Amino acid sequence: MSVAAIISTIGTRQFHWRFDDDGTVSLAGEKIPVEVTRISPNGVTILFKGKSYFVMVTKNDLKYDVIINGNLIRVGTEDSTKQLASKVLGGTKRTASDTEVRSPMPGLVVRCEVEEGTKVKPGDGLLILEAMKMENEIRAGTTGVVKRMLVKERQVVEKGELLLTIA
Amino acid sequence: MKPKIKKILIANRGEIALRIHRSASEMGIQTVAVFSDVDRRAPHVLHANEAYPLNGNLSKDTYLDIKKIIAIAQASHCDAIHPGYGFLSENADFVDATTTAGLIFIGPPSAAMRSMGGKTGARELMAKANVPIVPGTTYPLNDITEASKVAKSIGYPILIKAVHGGGGKGMRRVDKEGELEQSFKQAKSESMSSFGSESVFIEKYLQNPRHIEIQILADSHGNVIYLGERECSVQRRHQKVVEECPSSVLSPDLRKRMGEAAVNATRKCGYENAGTVEFLLDSDKSFYFLEMNTRLQVEHPVTEMVFGLDLVKAQIRIAQGEELSLTQAEVVPRGHAIECRIYAEDPMEGFIPSTGRVEDYMPSEGHGIRHDSGIMRGSEIAHFYDPLLSKLVVWGADRPESIRKMKRALEEFKISGVSTTIPFCVFVISHPKFIEGEYDIHFVEKYYGPDKLIRNEEVELIASLAAASMHSWDSGKGKDMREHTIPSGNWKNRRFDD
Numbered sequence: 001m002s003v004a005a006i007i008s009t010i011g012t013r014q015f016h017w018r019f020d021d022d023g024t025v026s027l028a029g030e031k032i033p034v035e036v037t038r039i040s041p042n043g044v045t046i047l048f049k050g051k052s053y054f055v056m057v058t059k060n061d062l063k064y065d066v067i068i069n070g071n072l073i074r075v076g077t078e079d080s081t082k083q084l085a086s087k088v089l090g091g092t093k094r095t096a097s098d099t100e101v102r103s104p105m106p107g108l109v110v111r112c113e114v115e116e117g118t119k120v121k122p123g124d125g126l127l128i129l130e131a132m133k134m135e136n137e138i139r140a141g142t143t144g145v146v147k148r149m150l151v152k153e154r155q156v157v158e159k160g161e162l163l164l165t166i167a
Numbered sequence: 168m169k170p171k172i173k174k175i176l177i178a179n180r181g182e183i184a185l186r187i188h189r190s191a192s193e194m195g196i197q198t199v200a201v202f203s204d205v206d207r208r209a210p211h212v213l214h215a216n217e218a219y220p221l222n223g224n225l226s227k228d229t230y231l232d233i234k235k236i237i238a239i240a241q242a243s244h245c246d247a248i249h250p251g252y253g254f255l256s257e258n259a260d261f262v263d264a265t266t267t268a269g270l271i272f273i274g275p276p277s278a279a280m281r282s283m284g285g286k287t288g289a290r291e292l293m294a295k296a297n298v299p300i301v302p303g304t305t306y307p308l309n310d311i312t313e314a315s316k317v318a319k320s321i322g323y324p325i326l327i328k329a330v331h332g333g334g335g336k337g338m339r340r341v342d343k344e345g346e347l348e349q350s351f352k353q354a355k356s357e358s359m360s361s362f363g364s365e366s367v368f369i370e371k372y373l374q375n376p377r378h379i380e381i382q383i384l385a386d387s388h389g390n391v392i393y394l395g396e397r398e399c400s401v402q403r404r405h406q407k408v409v410e411e412c413p414s415s416v417l418s419p420d421l422r423k424r425m426g427e428a429a430v431n432a433t434r435k436c437g438y439e440n441a442g443t444v445e446f447l448l449d450s451d452k453s454f455y456f457l458e459m460n461t462r463l464q465v466e467h468p469v470t471e472m473v474f475g476l477d478l479v480k481a482q483i484r485i486a487q488g489e490e491l492s493l494t495q496a497e498v499v500p501r502g503h504a505i506e507c508r509i510y511a512e513d514p515m516e517g518f519i520p521s522t523g524r525v526e527d528y529m530p531s532e533g534h535g536i537r538h539d540s541g542i543m544r545g546s547e548i549a550h551f552y553d554p555l556l557s558k559l560v561v562w563g564a565d566r567p568e569s570i571r572k573m574k575r576a577l578e579e580f581k582i583s584g585v586s587t588t589i590p591f592c593v594f595v596i597s598h599p600k601f602i603e604g605e606y607d608i609h610f611v612e613k614y615y616g617p618d619k620l621i622r623n624e625e626v627e628l629i630a631s632l633a634a635a636s637m638h639s640w641d642s643g644k645g646k647d648m649r650e651h652t653i654p655s656g657n658w659k660n661r662r663f664d665d
Contacts, residue, residue: 004639008631015631019639025632036636041526042583044633053629056527056583057637064634065586069578071621072590074515075634079642106522106550131550132511132520134404159522 009076016080061160098165099142103157107131112153118146120166127151127163142166172196172247172271172487176240177215179251180230181541182557183463184211187249190479192216199243201236203229205549210541217243224551230254233261237268247271247486249479253553256462259284273486275461279438283459287330287368289436293456296435298428301447301455303370311348314369318347321371327351329358330366335405337361340372375607376447378402379414379454381429382470384481385438390491393426394474395500397443397466401595403518403611408588409595410466411505412473415566415604416448425454432459441467441482450607465508465558468537472504472562503569504562507577507592511554514591515617520554523547526584531576535562535569548585556587566604570596590620597621 008015018026025032035047046053056067066073111128114120120140129136147167151157174197177184188198188211200215203224212218219239221229229235231254240248248265250256250273262277274280283289291305302321307330308314318325318341327350329337337358339350351367359365382394398414399407417425429444436459443464445457467478476493484492512518528544540557542548548556561576563569577593598614600606 004642006635006638008635008638010627010631013627013631015628015635017632017635019636027628027632034632036632038636038640042637043527043581044636046629046633048629048632053633054581055629055633056581057633058526058583058585059637059641060586064637066630066633067581067583067590068626068629068633070574070580070589070593071626072515072586073622073627073630075630077634077638079638104516105520107520131522132552132554134520136517136519 003081005080007078007080009078010073098147098167099144100165101126101138101140101163103129103159103161103163104138105129105131105136106159107136107157109151109153109155109157109163110135112149112151113137114146114149114164116146116149120144120146129157138163140166170246170487172483174199174243174245175247175249175273175483176201176236176243176245177211177249177251178230178236178255179249179253180206180209180211180552181555182539183251183253183465183541185214185541186539187251187479188215190477191249191483194480194483196483199239199245201230201239203551205547205551209546210543219243224549226254226551230552233258233264237264237270240265240270241268245270247273247483249273249482250462252462252465257284257460271486273440273482275438275440275442279436280461282436283438283461285330285366286328286332286458287366289458290368290456292435293432296431298432298435298456299454301370301373301457304368307366307368311351314351315344315347317369318344321369324372324374326370326372327354327367328370329354329362329364330368331362331364332358337367338405373447373449373455375450375609377414377416377607378407378445378457379417379425379448380443380445380460380464381426382464382467382478383429383433383438383442383444384478384485384491385433385440385442386485386491387439387488388490390494391430391433391438392491392493392495392498393429394470394476394498396422396425397464397469399466400606400608401601401610402608403615407466408508408510408611409505409592409601410469411503411566411569412469413500413503416452421452421454428454428456432456440485441478465555466506468539468558468560469504469506472537472560473500473502474498475501502562502564503566504560505569505573505596506558506560507573507596508555508588509557509559509580509582509592510588511548511556511585512588513586514588514594514620515586518588518591520550521548521586522550523585525582527581529581530557531559531579533576533579535572536560536576537562556582556585559592570602591615594620 004019006017016028037045042057044055058065064075107129110130113125121143124140126138144166148165176199177187191198197216200212200218201221202212223229255261259277259280262272265272290300324342327339339354341350354367355365377400379396385391397412399410401409432444443460446454448454511521513521525546530538537560561572563572573596
């Protein structure tokens, strides 16, 4: 019997879901009376204790954007069956590595505000990206030194493209 | 009497191009769409009677290319061009090129557009017409000594603004003399890089104003009427997001005075067609001319809902020389309307533009709802143009009903594949200050943050379940989970039979 165990994270709250092949849904080991059906590419209908929810679930980078009655909840998920396995094998231990800064949207690099070797701290501007007639500043989320600068001014970048690394 | 217009080229894209097509079509007028490469399958192209490529994607190669657009209009035997809003709509050279080509421009004469185009010129003209302007200069300031003198005489805080500016660029707020020189320099250089002119002027900074604008219609026979106001104070980055008509703070007397000031402004610049006079309304209820938008506004539908008319049809009739079909005395408002602009932006990440493919698309329906959209399921939202996807407009018998209807409509609106401002609009419409009608142009900066988006325990539980389910389907767990089949046949029902 196959099983899927997924941990959903919203802010600091974690939800341990488990889906068994016989249709049973459990939350933190407890069976939950709920029915979940996908009815369109990202549309999911949920019946929970008689209440009906029509929810949109869109993959947004590594998270899911869930829209319920016009409210947006950004949910992180991870497969905990996998996590368990890799823990056993000792594979999840993260080595200290460079922080990658990727483009949050497709656009045009208008201006680079740093170069290789520039010291940065959280909130410092890294570069200006133009998309949809607007200029958006990409800021550092971490302290360090710009190690590799992979784009230059006037370059067109895709969503998710690696812009620079901070070490 | 000019001959009737038979075929219009719509020099725009998105929801406004489709909105213009609809009115033209109802009048028995043929429409010609133009499109960039990425817009080939856009609804404004699909619905038009004819469509021709502009070849390219950048605005300057497509929707801003005067030569290409005029050539298509001539080759397809159009007799008029409607510019929509944005793009070429306020470009007086485009108006001249259109009329030189023997075509009717559905909008004001180029002279009126030019006289309202520069902010200092417009301020000077308005001062002469006895329309109140924000205290400050009616001429560009060149040197810092002069700027300092002016700032001192009107009193800090002041605003430095670009003469040819817009959208908050080239604009600086200065709170005290010590900051003036630096800000003056910055405003000049920003204005130069954004608008190709370093002309700036100074006006008094109003602390907590509202943005109220008056819709006007002027025909070529000298008739000018005003169609009430629109309250547009809910703005982020100097861009409107939620608009309503009527405003909750205008008394009938104030409305009349602002309306008449707008009519004066319109007459003074020799205006014809639909236009909007924007005012700042100070907390003491004094109002000041801000600028005139010499085109159709994005938010025009709220006026249409309340006054029961079609502004695009009125524009076309004026352009073909007809007299206005109603007098000021016949202008009667009914009920209340709200518009929410649905942008492809991420409200949790400082409104950065969101691109992608629209996967699900089920806009709100039902009583009192109007939805002007430029997209459909499968649309690719590209980064070339303005991120406005659609406008959700509701009409209710009074303001409370219209607020409740908008909340319902936003909750019902289903779209996936791109981030939108719908959750932000839910925040605005549910906020006590909005419901009380007690807000000014600082509403968003004062009250909004991503942490303010509405949520509760149960919503979070359901969201966590929905995301976990999607994760398990995406990773191919369970039976037949990889196919995106509609309807649900292949999708697994996870049921607890108890």
